[in-house]
Amino acid sequence: MDQTTIKNIVIVGGGTSGWMTAAMLAKLFNKQLDITLIESDVIGTIGVGEATIPPLQIFNSVLGIKESDFINATQATYKLGIEFEHWYQQGDSYMHAFGNIGRDLGFTSFHHYWLCAQAAHNADSDTQYNPADFWRYSINYQAAKHNKFQPIANIPNAQMSGITHAYHFDASLYASMLQQYCSQRGVTRVEGKIDKTALDNNGNIASVHLQNGQTIVGDLFIDCSGFAALLIEQALGVDYENWQHWLPCDSAYAVPCESTSPMLPYTKATAHDAGWQWRIPLQHRTGNGIVYSSQYMSDIQAKQLLLNNLDGKPLAEPRKINFTTGRRVKQWHKNCIAIGLSSGFLEPLESTSLHLVQSAIIRLTKLFPHHGIQSQQIDEFNRQSQTEFEQIRDFIILHYHLNTKQTAPDNTGLWQYCRDMNIPDSLRQKIDLFRQTACVFRHQDELFTEAAWIQVMLGQGIQPADFHPLAAAVEPAALQDYFGNIVKVINTTVANMPEHSAFIRAL
Numbered sequence: 001m002d003q004t005t006i007k008n009i010v011i012v013g014g015g016t017s018g019w020m021t022a023a024m025l026a027k028l029f030n031k032q033l034d035i036t037l038i039e040s041d042v043i044g045t046i047g048v049g050e051a052t053i054p055p056l057q058i059f060n061s062v063l064g065i066k067e068s069d070f071i072n073a074t075q076a077t078y079k080l081g082i083e084f085e086h087w088y089q090q091g092d093s094y095m096h097a098f099g100n101i102g103r104d105l106g107f108t109s110f111h112h113y114w115l116c117a118q119a120a121h122n123a124d125s126d127t128q129y130n131p132a133d134f135w136r137y138s139i140n141y142q143a144a145k146h147n148k149f150q151p152i153a154n155i156p157n158a159q160m161s162g163i164t165h166a167y168h169f170d171a172s173l174y175a176s177m178l179q180q181y182c183s184q185r186g187v188t189r190v191e192g193k194i195d196k197t198a199l200d201n202n203g204n205i206a207s208v209h210l211q212n213g214q215t216i217v218g219d220l221f222i223d224c225s226g227f228a229a230l231l232i233e234q235a236l237g238v239d240y241e242n243w244q245h246w247l248p249c250d251s252a253y254a255v256p257c258e259s260t261s262p263m264l265p266y267t268k269a270t271a272h273d274a275g276w277q278w279r280i281p282l283q284h285r286t287g288n289g290i291v292y293s294s295q296y297m298s299d300i301q302a303k304q305l306l307l308n309n310l311d312g313k314p315l316a317e318p319r320k321i322n323f324t325t326g327r328r329v330k331q332w333h334k335n336c337i338a339i340g341l342s343s344g345f346l347e348p349l350e351s352t353s354l355h356l357v358q359s360a361i362i363r364l365t366k367l368f369p370h371h372g373i374q375s376q377q378i379d380e381f382n383r384q385s386q387t388e389f390e391q392i393r394d395f396i397i398l399h400y401h402l403n404t405k406q407t408a409p410d411n412t413g414l415w416q417y418c419r420d421m422n423i424p425d426s427l428r429q430k431i432d433l434f435r436q437t438a439c440v441f442r443h444q445d446e447l448f449t450e451a452a453w454i455q456v457m458l459g460q461g462i463q464p465a466d467f468h469p470l471a472a473a474v475e476p477a478a479l480q481d482y483f484g485n486i487v488k489v490i491n492t493t494v495a496n497m498p499e500h501s502a503f504i505r506a507l
């Protein structure tokens with residue numbers, strides 16, 4: 001057991017993860033810690049990471065950053081969900097809309113009543129089961145598709161939750177905003193390139209050495225050096241668990257283009273022959289990128305495909321990024337904690353990387369080793385990180401695995417591979433349970449909600465064989481009233497909301 005007081009914190013890296021970590025530690029520990037952040041202007045940052053999920057609101061609010069200040073400083077727009085085009089099959093589209101869908105009755109989730117009504121409808125008429133109908137009961141989906149936005153917590157007089165939102169924002173502007181925030185709270189910024197790391201006799205990091213001759217010592221080192229993983233991998237040799245056999249995409253091109261009107265309040269993820277393309281609408285531009293597997297598509301093809309599918313004029317040359325999907329086997333080792341890309345990477349399909357940064361920071365503050373690092377703290381931190389990475393991994397694999405796409409002439413392409421691959425048992429169990437019973441159970445503090453899993457499983461073509469028997473206990477006429485009322489209150493609420501761009505202009 002190490003009894004050293006932990007006071008000097010050295011954060012290596014000034015990308016979004018480095019500045020988010022510095023900002024939260026400076027805010028919460030309020031001068032109890034000496035925080036130094038080292039970044040290299042020559043190396044720069046990855047420069048992507050513009051779409052988020054709802055918990056970022058909590059992060060900003062703990063920092064005391066007002067939403068309107070954040071929106072204005074980072075050219076942000078609101079995000080109500082992600083639309084997946086051509087994922088299940090060509091021409092098909094569905095949304096993972098944030099928030100709840102419909103209204104649960106007692107212990108029984110809304111979708112069981114919806115499935116019950118669909119089954120009754122099919123038995124009574126020639127109409128087919130229509131999964132698209134499910135999103136009529138999502139206020140986020142309806143607002144997104146009508147290009148409306150207003151942050152209402154609840155729908156008045158309806159016992160239904162209102163809008164759940166996240167943001168699209170310019171990540172480099174966010175990092176600058178946090179840098180300013182940190183300088184007002186005593187964080188020391190050091191510019192320079194680290195070329196050496198010194199370890200002590202116990203294998204802990206003692207100091208980092210910069211090319212300009214400076215040496216910086218610390219008690220606790222946070223590795224936010226991005227894919228370089230300068231401390232956790234290069235200095236401490238912690239392994240990386242490769243998940244490419246489940247998520248084969250390994251390359252991306254990113255390019256901004258002129259923004260187009262209307263400014264959509266949702267992200268678009270459009271599947272193509274060997275991966276997918278993102279569209280992220282910001283106030284001043286649209287962020288675009290193509291994610292693909294180099295085994296199934298060449299760089300030249302990918303770059304051209306991206307440029308051919310922009311909504312506006314490109315504003316820069318497309319930039320290539322290589323990555324390996326997976327996770328650091330130990331995110332915390334010795335006196336070093338990896339946060340951000342150094343700790344692992346899951347492709348941006350569900351915009352989860354910055355969330356993983358946020359939750360690692362929160363985990364660190366909860367398990368902070370004030371009076372020396374205890375092995376129990378390390379083990380608990382690593383256990384939670386592993387669970388979180390694996391749960392998100394499963395959710396992303398779900399989108400790829402459940403496809404019926406026929407792209408390559410001989411069906412040997414990415415989509416066929418993903419359809420045929422062995423998936424993790426944890427995901428197989430979830431899919432099978434939903435297919436048979438329409439039930440979804442979340443484990444521990446799982447990030448994605450029941451509604452999120454249901455939307456992606458329905459959207460990716462699962463038609464559950466059954467629904468909960470309690471759904472059939474409601475009289476059909478009462479069920480129709482219940483559905484009619486939900487649709488009515490959602491439509492009325494959305495009709496009264498301002499346009500997304502008008503709401504932002506008024507901030």
Ligand SMILES: Cc1cc2nc3c(=O)[nH]c(=O)nc-3n(C[C@H](O)[C@H](O)[C@H](O)COP(=O)(O)OP(=O)(O)OC[C@H]3O[C@@H](n4cnc5c(N)ncnc54)[C@H](O)[C@@H]3O)c2cc1C
Nearest residue numbers: 013014015017045046049051194225226340341348353354
């Ligand atoms: C294609 C792609 C798309 C993405 N899209 C999203 C998205 O939509 N949403 C989302 O949440 N996330 C997304 N991400 C992830 C997101 O970009 C990162 O999680 C986020 O930017 C944090 O990166 P980072 O700070 O860990 O690393 P970086 O931004 O790479 O920062 C690394 C820092 O370390 C410094 N550094 C490195 N080596 C040295 C050295 N030797 N000496 C000194 N300093 C050094 C660099 O200068 C830099 O400051 C995406 C990632 C990729 C690859």
